[in-house]
Amino acid sequence: WLPKVDRVELPIQVKLLRSFPGFFKKEARGKKRFAPYRTKEYGKSFLVNFFLLDKQYPKTPKGEEELPLMLAGLGKRSLTISENMTHSEISDLLVNAYPRLASICGGWMLHKSTGGSGRRNLVVIPPDLHGYSGQQLKAVSGNGKCTMYISPIQEELDTDPLPPEAKEFENMPKAQCTSCKKMVPLQILPLHFKECKTELVDLCDSAEDQSCNEDHEDDILDSICNQSDKTTECPVCKNSFQSDIIEFHAATCGLRTADIDDDESSESVPICQISTFQSTEEILDWITSQVNEANTFSICVSRTDLFSRGMQQWQRQKKTSPKCRLKVTFFGEAGIDTGALSREFLTEMLAEVENRLFVGGSDKKGKNPVYCLSSLDSNYFRIVGEIMAASLAQGGPCPNFLREWCFRYLCSRETDSIQVSASDVTDVELSLLIERINSTSKDSISDLVEDIVTCGYTGIVSVEKRDLMIRSVVLHSTMRVVPMLDQIRKGLQLYDLPNVMKSHEDFCLPLFVPGDDEEVDATFLLEKSRPVFSETGSAKHQKEVKIMNFLQDYLQEIEDS
Structure with a gap:
């Protein structure tokens, strides 16, 4: 047996707090904390290869065309694009990579190469309503797998080589040229070193030649004469050439090209x-x-x-x-x-x-x-x-x-x-068109409007202009060949x-041109005849051949008499 205990009634506020803690929870004491600062989310980024062209190209540029474009500050660049980028942000990024884009007044558009190997066709990528966006470039480039070609719409960019200190090359890795001691971008260093070395050799040679001319003029003349005597005969054309140029001549000797044919015909x-x-x-x-x-x-x-x-x-x-x-x-x-x-x-x-x-x-x-x-x-x-x-x-x-x-x-x-x-119109369709124009009436000439306009006629299509329409068809048929x-x-x-x-x-x-008045004789008749013989080797074929021989002899006897 237990003693009876009286229950203690809880306040209504405590009951509500236990039942609905989210609504009736007391606020924490002290100052409210500020919401954390969230930076702008740019989405996922991806790498895209861009290639700036100097003009509109129907196909991708050749391999030998890429080096001059790179020397002019154009060519290929790899840029990081985010999915949430807008057209203005993409434009700023491209202008930063290609300073030449800032001077284009006629606008530019992106192109994409089609599938296949070798030189591929370039297809225009139309921008969205608000221009090019990061999501569009991601979808078109296959997440950066395809190269995007940038071509000016109304202008042609200059392709003259830029100096090594140009703004286009400031972000490229550089190395010092051992000849001129200048810092040159790595991409153009091989070509620069070759030209720089050639200029240095020319300067040295000119200096040596000048000093030798002053002191030893007779020795130089003798060496030049001895060098000119060293000639080699080409085994193809049997002509003699100096030893230092025989290799260049042998590379082209014996080839029949269009230019060689033109030179031969020009004589x-x-x-x-x-x-x-x-x-x-x-x-x-x-x-x-x-x-x-x-x-x-x-x-x-x-x-x-x-x-x-x-x-x-x-x-x-x-x-x-x-x-x-x-x-x-x-x-x-x-x-x-x-x-x-x-x-x-x-x-x-x-x-x-x-x-x-x-x-x-x-x-x-x-x-x-x-x-x-x-x-x-x-x-x-x-x-x-x-x-x-x-x-x-x-x-x-x-x-x-x-x-x-x-x-x-x-x-x-x-x-x-x-x-x-x-x-002079020998095309079957155009010949029939001329016959239809000659025989057409006012009611049926409307059926020929499309064919007549296709031939280049721009006047009024009516029966009264019949001669002009026929003339247009004749010129279209002859001038196109x-x-x-x-x-x-x-x-x-x-x-x-x-x-x-x-x-x-x-x-x-x-x-x-075939003659108009050919003399009709026995030879002419037999050449124009088209006899149909029986199977070769059969008895009928032999008889048919004898008949043709008899006909030939008969015609020749009549011609002689």
């Missing part, structure tokens, strides 16, 4: 000799005499896909010029080219050139070059001109499949004096043919 024939030609035969004889018989221009191809392989091998032949005697070898054939194989090669090549790189109209009065930019970029039309010249010079067929306006342009290279008409004719003209300069063609257009016209 034009005197005008007095060109003016003495009296017939087409004399021109052909003179072209034949220009062939270099001492060397050979060797081509080794297969008969399968002769056109493609022939064009490639002709272009890759670097040892000699096409002005030399052509020597052709076919794979798997033991024949020796004494002239027949080269003539066969030129005949087949010209036939393929006519079918693939030229297109003709329905009037059979010649063909225009095909509008093919890939062939133009591959320099195929220049090779076509060289093949034409070589065929005329070395017994091949005449390339008489050009239209007359093309021949006139090859002679003068002037478009103002050339007369073209609707018959002028670059192809320019390449052909460069190839014809192999034998200085453009000057001969300009002086004797009438004599050279049958060599390039």
Whole structure:
């Protein structure tokens, strides 16, 4: 048994404090503490490689272009970017790294290179609504894995080398040049040391030469004469050169480049000799005499896909010029080219050139070059001109499949004096467009507006302007192939043919343009005939061949009588 104890009632304030300590907790005595100072959070930082260009580039700069840009205070820099950076903060950071950016008035934009190897295309990175930000650069650069290219929009920066003490180089590590005792940035120290050493050697040499000239002039003259006698013969061109420059000559001797071909073609024939030609035969004889018989221009191809392989091998032949005697070898054939194989090669090549790189109209009065930019970029039309010249010079067929306006342009290279008409349009689509313009009415001419405007016509499209619209189509069809004719003209300069063609257009016209009035004889009829024979070796084939032989004999007897 326990005695009964009376309960003590707690105050209401204590009960509330126990039940809800967060609301009814007494404040601590003394002064209130200040909230801790929190610095601005910039987020995570990452490293980005920037590259300042001097102008707009379609592709990334070459390796040899990076050194001049670095010497001019441009080039590559590695900067730390934070995610929370704004456009103004990024601009200040770039101006601090590239002081040249502060003087740009036309603005700048960032570019990014596409994937792949070698020189890659540059793609513009459009800024956000408030400009470039740290988060945008992090996403675009792949967290700093890609290089950001900075290019001015409206200006071109100067690329002259800056002195070593320029502001652009003040943050770079420096070392002392042992020649001039100047502190030079490490990035440009090798080039500076080389130039500085060369200048020092030149100064020493000039000082020594001056002292020697005063005291020992006779000894120097003797040494110079002895040095000039030390010559070495080049094994390729058989010319003699001094020993100190024979290595530089050997690096380029024997290579057939475009510049060498231009130099060869620039050795034009005197005008007095060109003016003495009296017939087409004399021109052909003179072209034949220009062939270099001492060397050979060797081509080794297969008969399968002769056109493609022939064009490639002709272009890759670097040892000699096409002005030399052509020597052709076919794979798997033991024949020796004494002239027949080269003539066969030129005949087949010209036939393929006519079918693939030229297109003709329905009037059979010649063909225009095909509008093919890939062939133009591959320099195929220049090779076509060289093949034409070589065929005329070395017994091949005449390339008489050009239209007359093309021949006139090859002679003068002037478009103002050339007369073209609707018959000179050989493109199928443009020929149909001219026919539709001629036959259209007021109601249906609106269907041709897009095609007519594409041809460069800027006037009012109406039936009353029919002649002007057709003229625009004709000029569009002919003038767009002028670059192809320019390449052909460069190839014809192999034998200085453009000057001969300009002086004797009438004599050279049958060599390039098909004749209008060919004499119809037995040979002409048999060449134009296209008989379809039966299978070779069959009895029908033998009878068909006898019939053609009988027809040939019959036509020749009628011609003789």
